[in-house]
Amino acid sequence: MAEHLSVRRLERKLHLSTLEGMVNGAMQGAGEQFTSAYAIALGATNGQLAILVSLPRLTAAVAQGTAARLGRVMGHRKRWAVAFALGQDLMWLPILFAGFHVLGERYAVYWLIASLMAYTAFSAVAAVVWGSIMSEVVPSRIRGRYFGGRSRWSTVANMLAFLGAGLLLFLLRDEGMLGFSVVFGLAFLFRAVSAGLLTTLPEAPHASQSEGSLGLGTFLRQLPTTSLGRMLLYLYCLSFGVNVASPYFTPYLLRELGLSYLTFTILEIGTIGATILSVTHWGAVADKAGNQKVLRICGVLIGLVPLLWVVSPNVVWLGFVHFYSGVVWAGFNLVSVNYIYDATPPQQRMAYLGYYNAGAGLAVALGALTGGVLIRYMPPFLGSPILGMFILSGTLRLLAGAVFLPGIKEVRKVRTVKAAELFHILLGGNSVHQPSHHGRTPRGFHLHGHRDEQV
Numbered sequence: 001m002a003e004h005l006s007v008r009r010l011e012r013k014l015h016l017s018t019l020e021g022m023v024n025g026a027m028q029g030a031g032e033q034f035t036s037a038y039a040i041a042l043g044a045t046n047g048q049l050a051i052l053v054s055l056p057r058l059t060a061a062v063a064q065g066t067a068a069r070l071g072r073v074m075g076h077r078k079r080w081a082v083a084f085a086l087g088q089d090l091m092w093l094p095i096l097f098a099g100f101h102v103l104g105e106r107y108a109v110y111w112l113i114a115s116l117m118a119y120t121a122f123s124a125v126a127a128v129v130w131g132s133i134m135s136e137v138v139p140s141r142i143r144g145r146y147f148g149g150r151s152r153w154s155t156v157a158n159m160l161a162f163l164g165a166g167l168l169l170f171l172l173r174d175e176g177m178l179g180f181s182v183v184f185g186l187a188f189l190f191r192a193v194s195a196g197l198l199t200t201l202p203e204a205p206h207a208s209q210s211e212g213s214l215g216l217g218t219f220l221r222q223l224p225t226t227s228l229g230r231m232l233l234y235l236y237c238l239s240f241g242v243n244v245a246s247p248y249f250t251p252y253l254l255r256e257l258g259l260s261y262l263t264f265t266i267l268e269i270g271t272i273g274a275t276i277l278s279v280t281h282w283g284a285v286a287d288k289a290g291n292q293k294v295l296r297i298c299g300v301l302i303g304l305v306p307l308l309w310v311v312s313p314n315v316v317w318l319g320f321v322h323f324y325s326g327v328v329w330a331g332f333n334l335v336s337v338n339y340i341y342d343a344t345p346p347q348q349r350m351a352y353l354g355y356y357n358a359g360a361g362l363a364v365a366l367g368a369l370t371g372g373v374l375i376r377y378m379p380p381f382l383g384s385p386i387l388g389m390f391i392l393s394g395t396l397r398l399l400a401g402a403v404f405l406p407g408i409k410e411v412r413k414v415r416t417v418k419a420a421e422l423f424h425i426l427l428g429g430n431s432v433h434q435p436s437h438h439g440r441t442p443r444g445f446h447l448h449g450h451r452d453e454q455v
Helices: 007-030 032-041 046-067 078-092 093-101 103-138 140-169 176-197 218-220 227-256 260-287 291-311 315-344 348-376 385-407 420-426
Strands: none
Touching: 007 032, 007 103, 007 140, 007 176, 007 227, 032 046, 032 103, 032 140, 032 176, 046 103, 046 227, 046 348, 078 093, 078 103, 078 176, 093 103, 093 140, 093 176, 093 385, 103 315, 103 348, 140 260, 140 315, 140 420, 218 291, 218 348, 218 385, 227 260, 227 291, 227 315, 227 348, 227 385, 291 315, 291 385, 315 348, 348 385
């Protein structure tokens, strides 16, 4: 268990964690969200873009499966979180050097893929360890509001960094790879600061034998028989369906529609802005009505996202689709993680998170590889095989929801909320009966994906 913290110290730790989330969000905005555009600038084919998504996620799956067993040797998890965050940070250097054709222009894309594989491996383990610590530090009664607020501020930083990076790329568009070198250099600096802030996490020693006692066989046997297991199966299938089309959103915008980096950035800002505006509200709804209800609503709405891309190539319409995507993914990502936190025993949470992330990474890799094969044979729809992939992705998402969502039950004690009241809460109203929170709520927890490429 995490060290005992007074209310004042808990407030300080959580505010520092929010600051760390903002710096990490800036790293993602300046760096991660431009890796596909970087690969396109290096001359990547559609097949290579599929590999760019699949192999790093496959590496992450292996790393996270290993993380599930690291509890056997871990003493203080914070040290591991910092170490792997620093390893992730250092990988920005070879990513940056891919643009200088270190191994020759012919192998630049493969250099980038190999660098991203190492990057995601370090990132994956750091995320599992961090999640294991924070799930114990944040009281369950404020989890939705805290993580919703943290996500909102992280997304604000992400948006500002993304906007700045997009403008830099636009201004330096005639300077070869200089623009990407600058933005990836900024990403390196942001992650270095983030790793430093991770040192402020509470020390969280734990009984390592207890943490590592969940074997893979036991985990697999639980999948079809428990509500948590059905939830994980749903997330695996959804990840597969999403990533059948995931590698092709960026080339559709930049290659087929011929959008500039500036227009591309503005569309992305729509998604990020929607996340900022909605994520705290989703957290409040989940605290009142339960994660399961929000999960069902967002699960259905997510299935419609790629289908909306097919309606029109008009930039204004695509702006609406990006905004819609940001809203529904904000709610889904928030409640899916909180559901896992609520449904897992603290002593085995790191193992569950590791196995879940490993399975999700495998599903992402298989989805991207499957999409890479299918797009070669996909007949053009409205002139583009990519639009056919979007339709397939939407169909797979809706099928996954139809099969698994009815079997996922609420695991946290929440008051029964009828449909009319839930609709009222979704629109921003208060529930008829406000929940009672005993004890002091830390300051800052006030109630008021990123584009559709990942789960």
